[in-house]
Amino acid sequence: MNINETVTDKLVVNENWCKGCGICVKFCPKNVLKIENEKVKIVDIDKCIQCGLCELRCPDYAIYVRGK
Amino acid sequence: MPSEIVNKYFRTNKLPQIWCPGCGHGIITRAITVAIDKLGLDRDKICIVSGIGCSSRAPGYMDFDTLHTTHGRALAFATGIKMANPELKVIVITGDGDATAIGGNHLIHACRRNIDITTIIYNNNIYGMTGGQYSPTTPKFDKGTTVPYGNVDKAFDIPALAIAAGATYVGRSTAYHTQLLISLIENGIKNEGFSLIEAISVCPTYYGRKNKKGSAVEMLEWQKEHAVNIAAASKMTPESLDGKFLIGEFKNSPEPEYTREYQKIIDRLKKE
């Protein structure tokens, strides 16, 4: 499988698994994420506080906090 | 590379799951693995059993001994596993239809026996796999493909049912209240006896669409706004609780466990 992964220091996004439901976007307290073409995208990684709420509620394990 | 927890406990070559976008079942499934991880259990001594329906596909993604059984019968299969090898930690994943309609009899008797099985009911208030028929937990007046003019049945209160039937650990949380859910599952597994955790999921595809509940995000927000922890509820007025539902730990009172009691008979007979 071709893995489309976005890896940053704070977050990892696996676009293959993302179904674009938007749950992570909505419950991110710092507006780090958005949905674009039905996939999650990182808008502003500097704002990420690695609270892990996106990972906690992502039904498809397509986003997680790195190094925690 | 998936997250550590997913990499450790999931059959990652089977992901992503078959569930619809925004389905709460994935959140609950991950919560179970987090609870198992926190408890530091021997994963080779865990057996995860399910019935039929959307929820019951979960074990197929989980890297343990797993059993996907017939509709409604997960608890009966699980009872056989636990009786055959009481050393195994047996976890049942089931849905509202699977556990409380076709499997309702098995549910109340597993509660009554207090056999050491932790059951997580993924309640999405609908039969999803067959396309949106009403279930025993579809609220009154709500719609489904088989209640096109509104449901006249009264819904089951699953924790109340389990408590009445004799389960020794009972709790409820939602897909939104994930941390609470994890701790309830953790405590449920720790309870040596029958534990039941109702995990209220979201089904945006069928229940949500049929009842104009909006997207998965909006359904989770509804959970956030309408759930009240039982601890807080005791200090609230009846008026302020109107239209709300309770989450939290509803019962935690251990009693002698079934297979241990049976073992006592075997041991006694050996001495005689």
Add this chain to the structure above:
Amino acid sequence: MKSKARLMQGNEACVEGAIAAGMRFFAGYPITPSTEIAEFSAEKLPLVGGRFIQMEDEIASMAAIIGASLAGVKSMTATSGPGFSLKQENIGYAALAEVPCVIVDVQRSGPSTGLPTSPAQGDIMQARWGTHGDHPIIALTPSSVRETFDLTIKAFNLSEKYRVPVILLMDEIIGHMRERVELPDISEIEIINRKKPAVSREEYLPYKADDDLIPPMACYGEGYRFHVTGLAHDETGFPTNNPAVADKLYRRIVDKIEFHKDEIVEWEEQNTDDADIIIISVGGVARAADTAMKQLREKGIKVGTYRPITVWPFPDKRLVELADRVKAFVVAEMNLGQMVLEVERIIKDKAKLIKVNKVNGEAIYPEEIMEKIEEVL
């Protein structure tokens, strides 16, 4: 060393056989005329470190024995007509998931609640085709108390060897009959256990069959972390919608019994060498057939008997041979004609076929078979 001879009921002999075969788990639900099997199991299992449970219903009992077997323990349930109907879905599960287990059906008169305390053999076709879809099954029909003991052991052995649900198809006559029996010493009994995987978890494919079409079986708790489902699955055990893979699976589970049919089938024949007429019967009826044969022989009528011990798969090859040289077969059964359909299929029009059927809740008496034979002579 043989145990002391004692008077024993068929249902008790079943439990003795099961425990000798290694049964250590029984799940059941009370139903006449099989209840004594649950009662004896409840009494005897904890004495050998085994476990008994009375489940909430027949369906749950069937499910529980499949679960226990997957956890590595030889398991059995027992029932009668109405309960046998309820168990069918999970019997199909055991057939598809290839989980060894033994189901005892002490047949009573039906359909529905019927005549609960009366004998019948109305479940012969249900034993074969009771669950939906094409599937393998083995069914054994004892006709004495001692044979009930032996065939219960055989049921476990076949089940373990071929990873298939095996039905011990008794009838009320055999279940409730008491006979003086001497049981063999445990050391004289051949016990077969399922074959285990010889590979590591990483290499284990739970549904990859060996050349004998039977896959080695791990059990839960051994560290294999494998998946079992009632959905069509591939060799890994995971669901598939691939038509070729599904086709291969369905054919293999049926073929694994067909492939070994000669090893599985068992029958008993008496006086067939010179027989003009052969009585075919199973279970309680075979005892009447035996008497009828002896009495007719005294009258100079050359009668033999043919008793399938495995009613499924049916011992057909020998019957074809016999059909070439006998004038008629008499199929006597406590139903309106079920086993006769199989006989008809096998012998075609090579010999005359006479039916003796009874469904009033009474046993078939030797005279009834004799009268029918004398009538057609």
